[in-house]
Amino acid sequence: MSQSLTKLMTDDITTLFVTDRDGNILLANDFTAMTLGITLNELLNSNVYDLVASEIYDTSATIETLKSEKNSEVTLTTQAGYHIQSKSTPIFYPDGTMHLVVTKSEPLTQEEFEELSSNERTQPEKAEEQVEIATSVIAESNEMKKIIRVCKQVASYNSRILLLGESGVGKEVIANFIHRHSQVADDKFVAVNCAAIPESLFESEFFGYEKGTFTGAEKSKPGLIENADGGTLFLDEISEMPLELQAKLLRVLETMTVRRVGGMNEMPVAFRLISASNQNMFELVEQGKFRRDLYYRINAIPVTIPPLRKRKKDILALANYFLDSFNQKYEANVTLSKQHLHHLMSSDWLGNARELKNYIEYVVVTAELPILLQESLVDESIGESDELQALADVYDYPDFIDYVEKIYFQQNLQKNQWNISKTAEDSNVSRPFVYKKIRELELERNDTV
Structure with missing residues (x-):
């Protein structure tokens, strides 16, 4: 590593890089410009797409985030010969539309770069990281204090809980709170957003599959239910689950066994189930969009979380x-x-x-x-x-x-x-x-x- 780079790092200069949603650079610093081999003025008048097209660096976490609107992380090499580990985070307007992308970078030694590059080549693609949530519940209002008291009281029992409330009220935070105060707190908390799983993949994701079941199934894979064995399974937006899968989930809850797709054996499972929805579940049942028998299975203890405005x-x-x-x-x-x-x-x-x-x-x-x-x-x-x-x-x-x-x-x-x-x-x-x-x-x- 060069002496100038070492000095910049020891001077604790943050490698910050901010762009708008079109990739235009709004904020950067001398450190970032130096690693790219251009002046700060040139950098501040550039667009990230142009920088990659001009081969100033070979890949871009910023571009990945601009495309996906999700956190991204890449290792890259600049034209100046620096190896960089780059992490980008999207920043949204309060209405949910993307506004900015903030990127932080850390220079790597040759050994660190080779190790990271090797890992990226050999490791399977990682599942999307969960959005960070608060692990402690913020409760100043009387309404939330009552909910916390109820959740803490029922957490020690294995009763199935249904959390209801508008999108964004903190249902997953409450589910995590219940898990941490339950008898399985030391085991896994498996959170699943049913609305984010394509219908064609529901069965294999939930129940897993055996090797050779379909093209590309080169080895057996446990499903989400199997992964939650011994811990808590949190099914967010359970109302989005297809009716066919609802029947199969009902059987799992009745027998507490699961069979992988393409498999012959029933495997026993034990997990705490917490479900959540932002819909009126009873109306969905009356409309035939959600199974009545499953509704009563998951709804032993309903907890409604009021919206923030209340x-x-x-x-x-x-x-x-x-x-x-x-x-x-x-x-x-x-x-x-x-x-x-x-x-x-x-x-x-x-x-x-x-x-x-x-x-x-x-x-x-x-x-x-x-x-x-x-x-x-x-x-x-x-x-x-x-x-x-x-x-x-x-x-x-x-x-x-x-x-x-x-x-x-x-x-x-x-x-x-x-x-x-x-x-x-x-x-x-x-x-x-x-x-x-x-x-x-x-x-x-x-x-x-």
Whole structure:
């Protein structure tokens, strides 16, 4: 590795690369330009498709993400002779349409590059990685607190649970919560989105197949049900399962055995089943689109998760959770303005937590871009009274006071580097009062380096 590259790495310069949805480069740095063998000015006036066509590098994670709208990762070689491991992440507008692609790259030694390239040639193609979800449930509203209490209570039993609610309300998060509090918490949690599986592949994906069953079946493969043996099987959007497969799933649940496609033997399985749907399941049953007998099999304990617009207290809690996550992910230190806060509390969030997560990621990623990307999302005329009114509409008096006090003391403690005496003096209160508030409000020191 060259001395200049080593110096750049030890100086901790982030290799950041941002494009719009057409591949035009919006943001880059000298490090990225150097590895490509061009100037920063040339890079900022380029398009990723042109860079690959000009053989400045041989492949592009950015292009993969632009095409698939999913995370991608490639190893590449640039015309300057650098080997790079490149990872791209799509950034979506709050309405779900793709806006930006953020790419981070890490230079590789020759040995690392050869090892990665060898692995890519010899390993079978990996299944698409699951979208990252929160493993802890954010519950500030009374509605969600009740749901958490119920889920925690039933988790220790093997009853089949049906989670209902609009798309994006967090059904998989709740399912994961139940699994982690169940007797099979140490085993696998197999999540399946039934809406994402082509109908022609349902049977082989769910039940697996034996070697030679069809062309290309060079070896036997266990199905998703078999993989969940001993753990939890989560069937999201189960209402999208074809009727023929519903009958076969019903038999599995009745006998707790599974037979692979092309196989002769019934194999015993034991798993915890959690199902979910954003549809009115009873209406689907009445319309003949979902089997009545299967519906009653999976619906021992129904849990309906209300939409985010009906549990406003969770909006701020979720927004802060996502903000912390994305600040850490993108090595940023973005805070929400009063305009953002007003937007949070006044929006309906029809896409629920998924839309909210997209919005917060958008805010973090676009905060430092040298163009006005957010001007359509916030109203600059929003004042402090509007911000407080938005909060007052959501919180009762004690919670409202706690929220304001937490912001006040957190900011003052941070400003005074957690000097209790100075904070007490500036706040015109006693030192014991400050210590009391630190305990009551669960304030934590968060020094930035």
